[in-house]
Amino acid sequence: MTAAVYTARKRLKVLMLTKEFGGQPMWTMDIENYMGYQFITGPELMDKFDEQVRRFPIAIQYEEVTDLSQNTDGTFTVISDSGEYQAQAVIIASGKRPRRLEVPGEAEFTGRGVSYCATCDGPLFTGKNVAVIGGGNSALQAAIEVSGVAAKVYLISLHGYTAEPIVIEKLKELAQPVIEFSGYTTTEVKGTQAVETLIITNNETKEQTELTVQGVFVEIGLLPNTEYCQGILNFNNYREVVTDCRARTNIPGLFAAGDVTNGPDKQIVIAAGDGAKAAMVAYEYLLHKRGVRC
Structure with missing residues (x-):
């Protein structure tokens, strides 16, 4: 969205192709480190981004x-599920998506108890028992968030916590402590019409x-949305x-x-800055390319 605004301000003809607005911030309830806001939710911040995008002829x-x-001729063809487009330059800003567990029952019960967004679906489990899988920032934040509505929260991590100290501290300060299972692998999701039980395995004893x-x-990390550009671009190991x-x-x-790039830090403010930078560099590229009408 930032790249679209900056290219539009340069009077370029801009087409924005997207499945949906907002990306990962739509799954984030508490944002305390985006400049200009001491506190704002992800959906609220993305609403402001959306409003600004629509002020321009994009x-x-x-x-x-x-x-x-x-x-x-050096131009590009972009194919979507609904059309085909030609462009003099392309900015890839397709972000990431949740990584799956790839265990029995996960796909079957997705949307019927298995979720990848605590912000979106947490309220659906008010008064119920839930498990959060993962040990990073997103997992601990999800556990903190759902602890306010759930009857009981289990936190299952493969090798302990990799979250930032401030997030771990907030987890420890919860009025209703989560039940921690560190050093466990999630083995299977079971149920009939919806999720009923979760099978976890101790990594050392193999006891289930x-x-x-x-x-x-499920909060075990993210995968870049890069399938559509494989074969044309250089990727890293991730x-x-x-x-x-x-x-x-x-x-x-x-x-x-x-976040789709190999940049070392994945933060909203960095992604927005990246979008602005990419737009200005793309404009410079087009400006110096002979015979191109922007």
């Missing part, structure tokens, strides 16, 4: 991009424990797009910004 198509290729839960929140300090990829005219 064409917006709610479509999923399925392929990206470079033409012989069956927890009675109605909700399972399938993130490799960029230089000016948001440039290995293909001239093709730029990338935000």
Whole structure:
């Protein structure tokens, strides 16, 4: 969204292709480190971004991009599930999506107890038992959030916590402590019409424990949305797009910004800054490219 605003301000003809507005911040309830706001929720912040985008002449198509290729003249073809588009330059800002457990029952009960967004679905489990899977910031924040509504919260981590100290501290200060299972692997999600139990396995003893839960929140990391541009771009070992300090990829005219890149820190403020930088570098590229009408 930031890249779209900055390119529109440069009087470029902008098309924004997206499945949905907001991305990962839509799953975040408490934001305390975005400049200008001492506290704001993710959906509230994205509403403000959305409002600003719509002040500019930006064409917006709610479509999923399925392929990206470079033409012989150096331009690009972008194919979505609903159309095909030509562009002189492309900014990839497709972010990341939740990583799945890939265990029996997970896919079957997704939307029927298995969730990847505590902010979105937490209130649905008021007064119920839930399990949160993971040991990073997102997992601990999810446990903190659902502890305010759930009857009981289990926190299952593979190798302890990797979250920031301030998040761990907040977890320890909860009025209703979570029940911690550190050093456990999630083995299976079970139920009939909806989730009923979760099977976890001790990594050392291999002993299995069956927890009675109605909700399972999977918070084990994210995967970059880069399938549509594989074969054209350089990726790192995490399938993130490799960029230089000016948001440039290995293909001239093709730029990338935000969490989809190999940038070391994944923060909203950094992603927004990346979008602005990519837009300005893309404008500079077009300005110096002969015969291009912006």
